[in-house]
Amino acid sequence: MQKLLNDPADVVVEALAGMAAAHPDDLLVDMEQRVVSRRGGPVRGKVGLVSGGGSGHEPLHAGYVGPGMLDAACCGEVFTSPVPDQFVTALRTADGGAGVLHVVKNYTGDVLNAEMAAELLATEDGPQVEIVVTDDDVAVQDSLYTAGRRGVGGTVLLEKVVGAAAEEGRDLSGCAELARDVNARTRSMGVALGPCTVPAAGVPTFELEEGQMELGVGIHGEPGRRRVPLGTAREIAAALVEPVVADLGLRRGDAVVTLLNGMGGTPLLELYLMFNEVRAVLDAAGVTVARSLVGNYITSLEMAGCSVTLLRADDEVVRLWDAPVATPGLRWGA
């Protein structure tokens, strides 16, 4: 295993120590509960925004803690849900008195643990919690860890848009409604060109022969739609974008926020090249790119490959997208 590690059992806690050291003015890290929050938070009277999940998808989620996005994030072991106690700590940490919105990617363990945390808080006179589950991956209906569609790149876009609304003072039910609307208008699909290795396992999550790719792969290396011969970037763009466009029901004249996301082990040079092809497919469909992101935003350790996420945009989505954000992973206007 060719990795920068000490004891594989300590990877998450040691990475969190590094994150705390790298962002001393902005982030506070509870090393015991593995909860990252805004320094100086919570913001009184603002709806708190919380997310979390297994580690290995950095910068998601802890890298999106900061003004304009999340108030707190909690970090499970690599590719493993946080336990309910961690979610409870994150939800309490984010509570500024106006309730907390908990964004959960649709994986069975994450959803169960999030629900258990909300129940614990309800019996403990904790903050009011609304859970919104993201399920934007069109690749497969059910998967290794999931009933229903998986939550993937759309989670990043949702956290940005709803984070801006919360910052403006929208109330908890308004934030939850917006989050469900953003999730409903967002779809994703990914492809793997190479696997990743979970440190505690020490072996690749799957095997992929040279010249093959896994179309519709999940962010933990779960199987996708099918394993097919490696195509050109042009063919791959069509294979990723067309199902997303069809599932969203996009029509000529529609506009989208586009995320061209690297899985962690693919060079930025290739990601920009892929974005050029994705935009060409959208152009041909008459769909406008209103805003875009190209880079590593929701990764799978060092997996090679990429995913495409489209969020159907309107003026309100674009306005919230453009609002200031100041986090380690996403920063503009601030």
Added chain:
Amino acid sequence: MQKLLNDPADVVVEALAGMAAAHPDDLLVDMEQRVVSRRGGPVRGKVGLVSGGGSGHEPLHAGYVGPGMLDAACCGEVFTSPVPDQFVTALRTADGGAGVLHVVKNYTGDVLNAEMAAELLATEDGPQVEIVVTDDDVAVQDSLYTAGRRGVGGTVLLEKVVGAAAEEGRDLSGCAELARDVNARTRSMGVALGPCTVPAAGVPTFELEEGQMELGVGIHGEPGRRRVPLGTAREIAAALVEPVVADLGLRRGDAVVTLLNGMGGTPLLELYLMFNEVRAVLDAAGVTVARSLVGNYITSLEMAGCSVTLLRADDEVVRLWDAPVATPGLRWGA
């Protein structure tokens, strides 16, 4: 070769098309000369800042074009110097009437072509050009493509600091003096845990057995100091930081800007973990981290590994570091 590509011969030009599409409001791309510049530039009366080099190191250099950093960058083929004509175009594009500072990483081809471009402009009544060569890599004295030390991660820090000074109105000789000073107070060292593949070659740049690492590797996969058994993150941090601290002559009480840079194929989780170890080595030496960056800032396609760059900081360096910057690869305060 498991890559997102069409024809390997077109990778740079197609990636530039994607870059133009991803940053339509900020960047202008001359597809013929492969020169990326600020939209609306050059800035009248400001010293222009130009850099360039082989592609494959993204976001360096084109990703650092924007207010607070570069005015223009030109892009050679992967791991290959731009030709003099490209440098000439970039230097002319960046000229706002106050002369242009050309930052060149120390590789023999880049330096020769940069000097040729400056001579061409001198005979054509072009802008006044000052060349500053970066050579911050302590690993080896001479290398495969270089006489003297190689220019690596220090280039990113220099472009940020000098970009801020140029934005403040410092004149050409003042910018050149500052750039040489920053280069003189900056040192780097890197390690590879896995190779990368240049698209046109189709095979890895080097072979590395499981359980080995290349200490002191160059950003094109050039040989380093020695090939040794893969250490723990703690051991690797010591092996990278101690030679840099010694070469810089850092003493207890000194402060540094620290770049913990990923080579392109290493997960952010591991980079934060490494940063924790690097900081521990600096702590033990009594050296304070005044500012830091952790992430992929000067890459080698999908190479696995990292590098450490230290810039000896004083109040002026920190002030220029904190000044606003708004580029695809580095953004704050704007």
